[in-house]
Amino acid sequence: MILSNIKQIAKNNLKTEIVDCCIGIPVYFTDLERRAVLDAAAIVNLNPLCLLHETTATTLAYGIYKIDLSEMDPLNVIFVDIGHASMHHYLQIGNPRFEMIRHDVVEPLLLEVDLIYHLACPASPVPYKFNPGKTIKTNVVGTLNILGLAKRVGAKFFLTSTSEVYGDPLQHPQVETYWGNVNLIGVRSCYFDEDMRTAETLAMDYQRGENVEVRIARIFNTYGPRMCIDDGRVVSNFVAQGSTKNVGPYRVAQFGQVQEDDAGGDRIALTITHEMKVNYNFGSWRSSQWRKTRSKWILINCKVASHNDYGGLEDK
Numbered sequence: 001m002i003l004s005n006i007k008q009i010a011k012n013n014l015k016t017e018i019v020d021c022c023i024g025i026p027v028y029f030t031d032l033e034r035r036a037v038l039d040a041a042a043i044v045n046l047n048p049l050c051l052l053h054e055t056t057a058t059t060l061a062y063g064i065y066k067i068d069l070s071e072m073d074p075l076n077v078i079f080v081d082i083g084h085a086s087m088h089h090y091l092q093i094g095n096p097r098f099e100m101i102r103h104d105v106v107e108p109l110l111l112e113v114d115l116i117y118h119l120a121c122p123a124s125p126v127p128y129k130f131n132p133g134k135t136i137k138t139n140v141v142g143t144l145n146i147l148g149l150a151k152r153v154g155a156k157f158f159l160t161s162t163s164e165v166y167g168d169p170l171q172h173p174q175v176e177t178y179w180g181n182v183n184l185i186g187v188r189s190c191y192f193d194e195d196m197r198t199a200e201t202l203a204m205d206y207q208r209g210e211n212v213e214v215r216i217a218r219i220f221n222t223y224g225p226r227m228c229i230d231d232g233r234v235v236s237n238f239v240a241q242g243s244t245k246n247v248g249p250y251r252v253a254q255f256g257q258v259q260e261d262d263a264g265g266d267r268i269a270l271t272i273t274h275e276m277k278v279n280y281n282f283g284s285w286r287s288s289q290w291r292k293t294r295s296k297w298i299l300i301n302c303k304v305a306s307h308n309d310y311g312g313l314e315d316k
């Protein structure tokens with residue numbers, strides 16, 4: 001079912017028949033599970049040229065699509081795999097400037113760097129609920145460690161936060177100055193909202209007390225190329241479920257559409273370091289600062305169903 005859907009999506013996008021393919025699998029798949037994937041592919045007339053580990057695919061995708069890294073630019077990129085999902089392996093791709101380190105940010109990390117993008121937390125409800133303790137550790141202890149690293153080496157620190165810091169907001173649309181309405185013991189809060197709030201607090205404390213230059217981007221519901229169809233966030237849910245269904249009353253929600261991918265956040269960071277402001281909503285069309293940034297991110301204002309109109313729709 002999944003493979004036939006993916007095949008259809010690829011066919012529509014590429015406007016050609018799809019037969020040959022590479023299929024990404026978790027590294028922990030057993031031989032039997034790998035065989036089952038190949039059998040499933042055969043059922044839908046796919047011819048897998050290889051089964052690729054997800055981490056390998058992720059790293060390759062970065063290397064392939066990150067086309068703005070100049071050959072002449074002395075920039076080294078270090079990936080730190082937080083080891084939170086099925087990512088147990090890593091690949092150092094051909095470019096000698098990419099280095100992949102397998103490390104859990106919950107443990108101290110010693111590196112020499114100038115600029116840090118702290119993106120280390122699953123943003124979709126499915127993975128962040130899978131192991132809430134780990135999610136909290138990643139956002140709280142992990143952020144503290146990376147801030148400690150930034151402090152030690154004098155690096156700039158860019159934190160990707162979330163619209164979830166507003167909890168169940170009473171103000172629409174949310175602006176950066178809004179403090180939110182978070183239920184600290186709610187099912188959503190204890191997984192993600194509260195610990196991302198703590199992460200932001202830590203970042204601001206290190207900016208005030210330790211002179212770490214901090215930028216925070218609160219990313220709203222994102223949708224863009226190379227997101228998983230079963231990502232679990234609202235826009236991909238809509239796309240997956242089909243948005244033509246009559247779902248009753250509508251409300252306006254905020255969306256950020258990512259035209260590249262989450263890693264494309266660095267474009268924003270580079271832009272906003274020239275601005276005075278520290279935190280930004282990426283998704284608030286009322287944010288004048290946002291509009292000033294010349295990033296590849298665009299906003300779509302659209303009408304969506306409220307939470308309860310869609311069974312299983314978890315995200316805002």
Ligand SMILES: O=C(O)[C@H]1O[C@H](OP(=O)(O)OP(=O)(O)OC[C@H]2O[C@@H](n3ccc(=O)[nH]c3=O)[C@H](O)[C@@H]2O)[C@H](O)[C@@H](O)[C@@H]1O
Pocket residue numbers: 107108109110111144145146147148149150151152
């Ligand atoms: O325990 C305390 O009383 C102190 O804890 C922290 O200070 P500190 O432990 O010196 O840690 P930082 O240098 O701010 O680093 C925070 C974390 O980052 C980690 N770190 C630091 C540097 C580094 O390169 N890599 C790295 O992972 C450290 O192991 C530490 O756990 C707080 O910043 C202090 O305000 C507080 O007084």
